[in-house]
Amino acid sequence: MKSKIVFGLLVLLYACSFFLRGEDPAAQMGDRVMEGVFFQGGYGMEWVWAAAAEFERAHPDITAYVWGNPRAWDQTRPRFLSGNPPDVFWGIHNINFWVNLNDGLVANLDSLMDTPAYGQEHLKFKETFMAGSLEEGQYEGQQYFLPITYAINGIWYNKGMFDEHGWTIPATWDEFLVLCELITKTTDIAPMTHQGKYPSYFGMIYRGLIYKLGGEALLVDLDNLEPGAWQRPEVIEAARLSRQVIAKGYALEGSSSFSHTEAQMIWLQEKAAMIPCGTWLESEMKHALPPGFEMRVMPVPGFIDGLGGVGAMEASAGPAFWVPQESAHPEWGMEYLRVLLSRKLAGNFLQEIGSMQPIIGSDKDVPVPPATQSALDVIAAADGETFNMRFTSWYLELDNEFDNALGAVLNGDTTPEEFGVRLEAQAERLRRDPDTIRFRRRLSGALAQD
């Protein structure tokens, strides 16, 4: 009898599960819902919700349901497989933009780019973006992805520390080595530290070196997987110079194991004078900034006889936002992006978060954080000369091998020549693989199909 009662209760519990379960919030809001899913990270979510509120003000008949979490892509991926993705999306971690594009998941944004900009109706939406900032989201000359920030990478230093010791900003690599030697000899501070667990950070220095040695043409060849490009003398020399910093003892002991936050925290504690990073550094570490700490950025030192400008900075606006092709309301997703990337909201983003979105004039309407302003000033001083590399986004296998090989060079586990051999071998594997989506980059121009 007892077992029958227990069995009956179990059946009842199971039946109840059909009624007592979670509901889809979007479904409860009715049909006129624009759903956006966003990565929740260092930038927080307030800027996303602010854009949603602005969207609803502009379109009172549509509800903007935007949400996010740190694993937005991993959690939303099954919805793409089942054909009901959100209307607009931004995710990092494990996302391959170009694979998604190749599999037909991404909507073409050309129609959006030609609409009037939100709040600046006299301009087309595409005309409100900083020069060159839309290219990284294009394929075959058509727009598929929009950038979230305009990231400027360089070597960050402690202004107060430099002023106190009378150190000057080096322009050339030789001057940089002299500065490092001076810091080593006269203080207990390490000239620099880096985020060794993620060699892509030191890669900012490396990429600066190859640009300043070989110019834009070299970067284009490397991005285009030109045979032999990764074994060019400038590539090997840049690896040798990178290793030189570590071999001479200019990096803080243990840097090769530091995560990004560990290294940056140690730099804020003034155990090192310089660190490679991007303009997100200040916002990422804002809760740990010591009182009065002033961070500034300098370009990767160059070469008088190099092909790239001595003061040029690496600046990029990589692919971020996109509208899923199979979403219920792609036109609403595009409209949300038009609002999100308006000059007004980009200014709010800069003011609240401290990072810059690539919208012209967004830095004119609000106070620019000193760290970001220093990056803009450096670019202005270089007459606007910037550079970037695309293979880190286009070819993830190559990017992974680049990180591993660069880390090995920095640790002294492999030679600069072997570094070139490894990367050339990986590039060759990609050239031979029929499944590799090939891109083509032109000198200072838009992309074209291979």
Next chain:
Amino acid sequence: MQRNWKAGLLFILPALLFYMLFMIVPYGLAFGVSFVKWRGVSMDMQFFGLGNFRMMFSDPYFWKALTNTVFFTVCTGVIVPALALYFAVSVTRRLVRWARFYRITYFFPNLISQVAIAVLWWFALNPQFGIFSNFLRLFGMKDLPSWLGDPVWAPWCIVVVKVWAAVGFYMVLYVSSIEGIPEDYYDACRIDGAGEWQAFRHVTLPLISEMMKVSTIFLLLNGFGTFDLVRIMTDGGPDRSTETLATYIYENAFELGKFGYATTIAMTLFFITFSLAMLSLWVQRKQAVEY
């Protein structure tokens, strides 16, 4: 008997259905996925035959990950049972004072999640502010390795953490097994003039052999499934020196979008682990010792 058989089946049916639906069917589907090219973001799959397997056998990173995985498995498979057995005998045979205290202390890591353990040791091994390096500096040691940033030291650091995290669990298994041995046998040993080591060799070890078989299987599974510690502490680096099959599967599936290839590696991992488990059972197939 027939009525009992039907009632028995009825009782296990829900669990069996659950197991079939969420274990056997996915394994079968996964086996099929290893023969296709699939990016995992749409249902577009292309039949690739044995192409993924050919790719795997010629992939140097696969062999590197397999080597590292075997390294972790062998190291933990040797060190963990040895240490766990030593601790178990010490606390059950009262060879140390405060045996109860040590029982709790050694088991403590099993109360913490693997992620928390990884983060804890990640900080402890930090070359600048980590407790380990600073402890060594108290003795005047300088130019210390960067531990997790050194391709020679990083794998050994992972081994240390895995051993630290696992030894308590196996100690408890052996303790429960040793406590099931009648005290009469040890009395008999004492009467015959045997010492603790002889008692261990001729009484303890044979009578816990069944538990040793079980723990060997667990250790194999644990070793070949190494993922979370590596993912958090080193992310497979430096330069894949700590890359395991599990982390390499994750990279191929979720970072590179090669679900077909990743599944091939996963299937290979399954067959390796299964084969080794069967081999282990066959090697230890002696009947249980009874006195």
